[in-house]
Amino acid sequence: MKLLHFYLILLFPFLPFVSLSQDHRAEIHCKHWLGGYPYGTPATNDLIIRDIYALSNNDDTKFADWVAYRLDPELISGSNKSRKWKADPWLDPSETLEPEPHHGDYKNAYDSIHTDRGHQAPLGSLDGSPFWYEANYLSNITPQKSDLNQGAWVTLEEKVRSMVNKYKVVYVMTGPLYEREMPPLPFADEPHKVPSGYWKIILVEMENGHIEPLAFIFDQDTPRGSALQNHLYTIDDVELRSHLDFLWELSDYKEKAIEANKNEDWFEINIK
Template sequence: MKRLVAVSLAVSFVFPAFKAFAENCVFSCPIGLSGQTITRSIYTLNNNPQTKFANWVAYHVTPETIDGPSRSRNWKADPKLDDESTLEPNDYKGAWRGIGTDRGHQVPLASFSNSPDWRELNYLSNITPQDSDLNQGPWVKLENAVRSLVRSGQDVYVVSGPLYETFFAALPGADELHSIPSGYFKVIVSEVHGLVEASAFIMQQNASRRDDYCATQVTIDEVEARTGLDIMPVLPDESEEIIEGLLGKLAMRLGCS
């Protein structure tokens, strides 16, 4: 029986006006793992040359970025990465037949279908092998919930990335060493006029397509402990315990009761 572990934090707190470190990040981009950071107009990511996948990706979803036309999937190696630091399209050959994985976008294509730079989402630095049931089940349902919230007029910042807690599988067609994640996290943050709300989710590769992303709620502290990341490194110390250490309300606006 497949299981999904979903974790969520949501809490409100008022801050003075704050300018994001980068347009794609709020309270600065994550720190704590080494790799090459690449910033583009619609996302920032930190690539791990050992695993061949991003340590994290960060992006800002707005009403202007969503609801464009359906976009194609034309996979390419990231031109900003050395060949030995990332995978190539041929490495994914036989992945679905062999281990049941899709090419999963960490920054969703549908969240930037109205952006002129949407093609950059098909770089393999933004792709990881995701179990088909996860990718087409609770993972995409959470992405849809984020876009539904944004359609209400609410911008959100998202940080997403992998977990490496157990061995999952290896790409049967890959000709270089890599490490497929055992699960994934997603942290969703809303910041409006100093009012901050945040939610976090963790989903395992062995999730069922029918699993509910709202199933289990914990804190961002839990995500940071399991990833080794500081998700919002310039969040004021006096507020970190409240924002990252307590459960709250944003999950309710993402469809969780």
């Protein structure tokens, strides 16, 4: 039995993790989300909660269905940028990709399909933590096209860090989309599924308790110079395409208002 599953069973012995109505969803308290964890992942997923992020790892795709992380100015102020890739020590080798030997499952990925090891929770936003190295575990990595990873994706990560300095605490949730079949990693020896795109949700709770949302969707083939405005969506859009439920711990009225809000004015102030 997996270690985390064992702990969850101890905490919630009578609560199946996924197949319950919203009224009976498992209460998992964690600093990394605001309004509830993304709900709707397969029951076989591994829920991993670390100091710098939480994620739900999918045994079939070998990648996280979502990663959530809470950012503050101290966390983003470090200088640890080393990328020493490691398999997640909390996962069975059959549940995740591996970095060794000779670059492991990502070998020749850039040369063959122009793909990077793309952080979901970015190292550059977590390097102030003594646990920064856990950002390089492959459970927090997906095969991400270089033009996206080095273009709009990293630009948005930089904008989020600016928001952290401005608002002090920012919550982020991010994950993959599987809307069409993508070429696999050429040398991976485990069955896996490369994402066709990605989503990212950014939440800031203001002093009056009001929550400001921003939501983005990116295709894997996003051109390097694509403007972030082209990728601005609503949380409702992300729910429709990811099949996940967000902010479900909030009142229905508040949840619906936030998830339908494209928040273009706030985008203009903070992102553009």
